[in-house]
Amino acid sequence: MVAQQDPEPAAVGLAGRKPPKGTLNVARWNEILEAAGEVFNEKGYQAARIEDIAARVGILKGSLYYYIETKEDLLFALSDQAHSSGVESIAEGPELDGADAPTRLGAFVRRWTVVLEANPPYATVAEREVGRLSGERYEHVMAKRNQLHGFVRSLIEQGIAEGAFDPSIDPGVATNALFELMNGMRHWFRPDGRRSPQEIGEFYRSFVLRGLAAPTAV
Amino acid sequence: MVAQQDPEPAAVGLAGRKPPKGTLNVARWNEILEAAGEVFNEKGYQAARIEDIAARVGILKGSLYYYIETKEDLLFALSDQAHSSGVESIAEGPELDGADAPTRLGAFVRRWTVVLEANPPYATVAEREVGRLSGERYEHVMAKRNQLHGFVRSLIEQGIAEGAFDPSIDPGVATNALFELMNGMRHWFRPDGRRSPQEIGEFYRSFVLRGLAAPTAV
Numbered sequence: 001m002v003a004q005q006d007p008e009p010a011a012v013g014l015a016g017r018k019p020p021k022g023t024l025n026v027a028r029w030n031e032i033l034e035a036a037g038e039v040f041n042e043k044g045y046q047a048a049r050i051e052d053i054a055a056r057v058g059i060l061k062g063s064l065y066y067y068i069e070t071k072e073d074l075l076f077a078l079s080d081q082a083h084s085s086g087v088e089s090i091a092e093g094p095e096l097d098g099a100d101a102p103t104r105l106g107a108f109v110r111r112w113t114v115v116l117e118a119n120p121p122y123a124t125v126a127e128r129e130v131g132r133l134s135g136e137r138y139e140h141v142m143a144k145r146n147q148l149h150g151f152v153r154s155l156i157e158q159g160i161a162e163g164a165f166d167p168s169i170d171p172g173v174a175t176n177a178l179f180e181l182m183n184g185m186r187h188w189f190r191p192d193g194r195r196s197p198q199e200i201g202e203f204y205r206s207f208v209l210r211g212l213a214a215p216t217a218v
Numbered sequence: 219m220v221a222q223q224d225p226e227p228a229a230v231g232l233a234g235r236k237p238p239k240g241t242l243n244v245a246r247w248n249e250i251l252e253a254a255g256e257v258f259n260e261k262g263y264q265a266a267r268i269e270d271i272a273a274r275v276g277i278l279k280g281s282l283y284y285y286i287e288t289k290e291d292l293l294f295a296l297s298d299q300a301h302s303s304g305v306e307s308i309a310e311g312p313e314l315d316g317a318d319a320p321t322r323l324g325a326f327v328r329r330w331t332v333v334l335e336a337n338p339p340y341a342t343v344a345e346r347e348v349g350r351l352s353g354e355r356y357e358h359v360m361a362k363r364n365q366l367h368g369f370v371r372s373l374i375e376q377g378i379a380e381g382a383f384d385p386s387i388d389p390g391v392a393t394n395a396l397f398e399l400m401n402g403m404r405h406w407f408r409p410d411g412r413r414s415p416q417e418i419g420e421f422y423r424s425f426v427l428r429g430l431a432a433p434t435a436v
Contacts, residue, residue, distance in 0.1 A: 044264040046265035169421065173418060176406040177399060177402070177422065180403070180406070181395060181398055183402075184394075184395070184401075185398070195388060199388075200391060203395070206429075207430070208429065210428050211424075211425040211429030212428075213428060216434075
């Protein structure tokens with residue numbers, strides 16, 4: 001229960017939960033998280049056993065308990081990590097200062113495609129199983145998700161205010177739809193497929209901007 | 219292993235697998251499938267136990283084995299059912315005879331919203347866990363999914379040929395994106411939310427048709 005007392009992500013980059021002791025082996029912790037993500041992805045979170053994760057890292061179950069207290073600690077760390085990398089993608093470069101909404105949203109769609117590609121295959125589990133987290137941990141991760149959704153929603157609202165996006169659009173509905181559209185790429189994209197992530201990101205950018213555009217006066 | 223020998227869905231409507239004996243109690247079979255869907259959804263497919271499903275129906279585990287041989291039989295029946303209702307939504311009414319691609323695709327998006335709303339909350343498990351099905355069963359369900367995707371893809375190709383849709387679009391990529399967009403509605407839509415399924419279906423229809431549209435000559 002360390003993370004709730006320390007809402008700042010630890011400096012290790014894969015945080016959400018600082019491992020509990022001063023003798024932390026960061027490389028090992030990262031290995032453990034990766035193994036947990038893979039096992040959760042293959043077996044489902046609830047069927048996954050601590051033993052399976054320890055075996056994949058090549059350590060004893062008892063050694064794993066040096067890093068965690070429960071399986072949920074691993075889900076929390078993975079979920080927090082996935083959502084943190086999402087929140088980082090909100091940051092806009094100086095070239096977007098004062099840019100209009102289509103430009104800003106288009107740039108975000110491109111950045112998001114990069115996040116998706118950089119995330120490991122098991123990131124989908126970390127996202128989908130957030131509802132299994134208990135109380136404060138759930139709130140902690142959902143606050144990041146809400147921050148991310150709030151950013152996209154504000155861009156859609158900006159676009160409506162500027163007259164670029166269709167004013168009949170419900171910004172909340174559109175935000176949900178955009179994230180499903182973009183995140184769904186993980187379900188079918190193959191790195192060895194006939195289209196590069198850049199090409200797919202470009203299709204998404206164009207599809208989203210056209211889809212939201214205000215109907216031109218006929 | 220009955221279903222592989224009998225690729226025709228049984229007439230009970232919730233089929234994919236004819237229960238093995240002549241004394242079938244159809245109502246009970248439907249109850250079992252519903253309980254299985256709920257338990258899979260709550261616990262994850264791999265963590266779900268036959269005992270949990272039997273208990274939810276209020277029968278003994280041994281009685282459940284009258285209907286199935288393995289837990290996978292239940293996943294197969296549920297997946298096949300979900301994909302069958304998807305394939306049914308391909309059927310077009312006579313008013314679409316000779317219609318252009320935007321009209322046909324728009325009508326499909328509306329029909330699909332109805333399918334999503336009519337499907338139980340656990341349909342998402344039946345879709346997501348298809349990869350857990352073994353050999354022929356996986357192929358059987360994927361054939362239906364491919365039929366469904368092929369239909370949408372053919373509409374996008376028709377739209378490009380007619381000049382209504384952007385010719386730079388990859389019809390395969392666009393088809394995947396559309397299904398992720400539409401199916402994602404299940405993850406956030408609340409029947410008691412501020413928007414009706416019809417309103418959301420209308421947003422999706424408009425968003426998709428504008429998103430695919432050929433850029434008008436400037």
